[in-house]
Amino acid sequence: MSSRPVVTRFAPSPTGYLHIGGGRTALFNWLYARGRGGKFLLRIEDTDRERSTPEATAAILQGLRWLGLDWDGEAVSQFAQKDRHAEVAHQMLDRGTAYKCFSTQDEIAAFRAEAEAKGASYAVFQSPWRDADPASHPDAPYVIRMKAPRDGETVIDDQVQGRVVIKNETLDDMIVLRSDGTPTYMLAVVVDDHDMGVTHVIRGDDHLNNAARQQMVYDAMGWAIPVWAHIPLIHGPDGKKLSKRHGATAVGDYHAQGYPAAGMRNYLTRLGWAHGDAEFFTSAQAMEWFDLSGIGRSPARLDFKKLENLCGQHIAITEDAALLHELEAYLAAADRPALTDGQRDLLSRSLYCVKDRAKTFPELLEKAHFALTSRPVVADEASAKALDTVSRGILKSLTPRLQTVSWTKEGLEPILTETAEAHGIGFGKLAAPLRTALAGRSATPSVYDMMLIIGRDETIARLEDAAG
RNA sequence: GGCCCGUUCGUCUAUCGGUUAGGACACCUGGUUUUCAACCAGGUAAGAGGGGUUCGACUCCCCUACGGGCUGCCA
Numbered sequence: 352m353s354s355r356p357v358v359t360r361f362a363p364s365p366t367g368y369l370h371i372g373g374g375r376t377a378l379f380n381w382l383y384a385r386g387r388g389g390k391f392l393l394r395i396e397d398t399d400r401e402r403s404t405p406e407a408t409a410a411i412l413q414g415l416r417w418l419g420l421d422w423d424g425e426a427v428s429q430f431a432q433k434d435r436h437a438e439v440a441h442q443m444l445d446r447g448t449a450y451k452c453f454s455t456q457d458e459i460a461a462f463r464a465e466a467e468a469k470g471a472s473y474a475v476f477q478s479p480w481r482d483a484d485p486a487s488h489p490d491a492p493y494v495i496r497m498k499a500p501r502d503g504e505t506v507i508d509d510q511v512q513g514r515v516v517i518k519n520e521t522l523d524d525m526i527v528l529r530s531d532g533t534p535t536y537m538l539a540v541v542v543d544d545h546d547m548g549v550t551h552v553i554r555g556d557d558h559l560n561n562a563a564r565q566q567m568v569y570d571a572m573g574w575a576i577p578v579w580a581h582i583p584l585i586h587g588p589d590g591k592k593l594s595k596r597h598g599a600t601a602v603g604d605y606h607a608q609g610y611p612a613a614g615m616r617n618y619l620t621r622l623g624w625a626h627g628d629a630e631f632f633t634s635a636q637a638m639e640w641f642d643l644s645g646i647g648r649s650p651a652r653l654d655f656k657k658l659e660n661l662c663g664q665h666i667a668i669t670e671d672a673a674l675l676h677e678l679e680a681y682l683a684a685a686d687r688p689a690l691t692d693g694q695r696d697l698l699s700r701s702l703y704c705v706k707d708r709a710k711t712f713p714e715l716l717e718k719a720h721f722a723l724t725s726r727p728v729v730a731d732e733a734s735a736k737a738l739d740t741v742s743r744g745i746l747k748s749l750t751p752r753l754q755t756v757s758w759t760k761e762g763l764e765p766i767l768t769e770t771a772e773a774h775g776i777g778f779g780k781l782a783a784p785l786r787t788a789l790a791g792r793s794a795t796p797s798v799y800d801m802m803l804i805i806g807r808d809e810t811i812a813r814l815e816d817a818a819g
Numbered sequence: 820g821g822c823c824c825g826u827u828c829g830u831c832u833a834u835c836g837g838u839u840a841g842g843a844c845a846c847c848u849g850g851u852u853u854u855c856a857a858c859c860a861g862g863u864a865a866g867a868g869g870g871g872u873u874c875g876a877c878u879c880c881c882c883u884a885c886g887g888g889c890u891g892c893c894a
Contacts, residue, residue: 362894363894364893364894366893366894396894397894398893398894399893399894401893402893402894403894429894456892459891459892467820475890494892512823512824512825513824515823515824516823517822517823518822521821521822521823521890522822522890523890525891526891526892528892529892530892531892533892535891535892535893535894536893536894537894539894540894555888556823556824556825556887556888557887557888557889558888558889558894559823559824559888559889560822560823560824560888560889560890561889561894563823581824583824583825583887584887584888586886586887588830590886590887591886591887592886592887592888618831621831621832621843622831623831623832624832625831625832625833627833627842628832628833628841628842628843629842629843630831630832630842630843630844631843647825647831647832648824648825648826649824649825649826649886649887650825650886650887651830651831651832652830652831653830654829654830654831654844654845656830656844656845657830657831657843657844657845658844659844660843660844660845661844663856663857667856667857705856707856707857708855708856708857709855709856710856714855714856717855718855718856734854737854777853778853779852779853779854780853781853782853782854783853783854785853786853786854792854792855793854793855794854794855794856795853795854795855796854796855796856797853797854798853798854799853
């Protein structure tokens, strides 16, 4: 057994929607914690007051809820902890692991310019106040900088990246508390992760270098260092950093485009992580299997075809009641009209024959069009072609026979096959105009299913409409 | 510029020194079929390049190329 219960967290900045990459990071943290009976916490990193908005926070929470990633307790506001951050900065001062720096930003800029002019390969700012006698401190604004070790190296023992060694001389004495008394991100994350009892930090590898400086803060405070796992970012289909031009980058976009959350979870879990040859799995299985060692080291590209394939499989295994619920949520998210009571009833009775033929919700709804539309059924361009004068005549000859037949597949089958035979055509040639009459679409469930679902009267009425 | 990370079929990946380099999606061919979806049979397709180490490298080391990240009183 592990020595301490697992605590993971997702810590987004509320400066925009929930990015698909962030969604996957959250998913990994969630899977890791949930699969081990641990806790998954949520912290909103809102210390950047200018860019943080409540709307963004709401969008992120909504994205997580849609993905089905439930967090333990309330979401924590990082900004609300600012006094505690300042307290820790002063503790570092007391411990001698931090110092007050009175250098102005102009002085720092000048230092860098000079270093650059001298052709230095890199310019790590070295504050003259690092070892200054407090008696010499002026009465002026100051920042608190960490007194980082200048020799040796810092080793990040990363569960994904391996052993990463950073030379301490390449790291400057980072600011932990700004001149206005507010904490920097570097200090805030460490303090919060420590205070929240985070045991495993699973986050994007854009933070890999930062981990070294953060680890110095842990050391400076004598705190236990968490298990690090820096996961590669997700790229667009062209291998470049994911951006708007690649299409959907927000988790909410996928909701609005009608991808089921279960399919998204499956796809995102599998993107950059593998458990042997497992491709299609439920979240329960993912929780059981997920581990840090299965995470790949290279960035993965988004592949919408594979996403769709998995979504189709998940739609097919979703229970009707749950599926209907998701369908209605999709309609709302996509800003499409809500279902009427009648549509809901017919749709729910149609799910069994449409859910295994659709990869997304809009596709499913399109195939269930026969159940959602009402007379007069308007045929789309493709299906309209199937309705010529000959087929109209055939439909006309068919309707009287439907009046008394037993309304079951067994009853209908002989009628339809006999009709096709009587006109010397294959069943396919009869099914096409039937589809047009019943659904106004050329891609539909079986004609029997449709007839059974909408019933005898509606079937006959639609056929008569089409026969003209 | 400096530092750090990465590179197996088109894509996601398996492999953890010895395999005919496997699977999935996509694609192509054939079959099935009541359209779509699905399904069945088969096929095309990969270790970035160059050096080492080793009896033997996709696996370990070095260099190069390419991609990404960090280098803020942003997070």
